[in-house]
Amino acid sequence: MLYRLLFCLFLSCSVTFSMAEQSSVEEEGKLAKTVVELERSVAVLQLSTASLGDYQTLATKMAHVNALEYRVNFLGNLTFLLFMSLVVFFFKLRHQQKRLLALEQRETEKSSQQESKDVK
Structure with missing residues (x-):
């Protein structure tokens, strides 16, 4: 019984860590896209205000x-x-x-x- 409980605990920890890794990778991708879009917007704004x-x-x-x-x-x-x-x-x-x-x-x-x- 104790072995089953430890096994379930181990599986739940591994699943939690893998889900956390996936979400952090997705968040990093979203942040990178956002940064690129912001830099592009700043460049367009600088060109539009140029004399x-x-x-x-x-x-x-x-x-x-x-x-x-x-x-x-x-x-x-x-x-x-x-x-x-x-x-x-x-x-x-x-x-x-x-x-x-x-x-x-x-x-x-x-x-x-x-x-x-x-x-x-």
């Missing part, structure tokens, strides 16, 4: 931001091109070094062969 001068300063600031964006894009592209040219340069330099080393080896072989002929 022509505010719109003009906003337009000039947006033009300035766009110009900065174009400069950043240009500099990014330029940096990428410089990096790629360095990579190509180092590959060409490595190829040239291999060719030079091969030429030097040929020259040393030729000179050693001529010395052996001269000695004979």
Whole structure:
């Protein structure tokens, strides 16, 4: 009998906690939606009370931001091109070094062969 009573108590506690968790999750979702709606309302209210001068300063600031964006894009592209040219340069330099080393080896072989002929 005592076991049944403890089992029922345990089940009721677990059900209560799970229901409390569900309700808190639902409340958090509702609060998040409410906050987003309030922020949107504030933004609309600020735009509706803005004057022509505010719109003009906003337009000039947006033009300035766009110009900065174009400069950043240009500099990014330029940096990428410089990096790629360095990579190509180092590959060409490595190829040239291999060719030079091969030429030097040929020259040393030729000179050693001529010395052996001269000695004979």
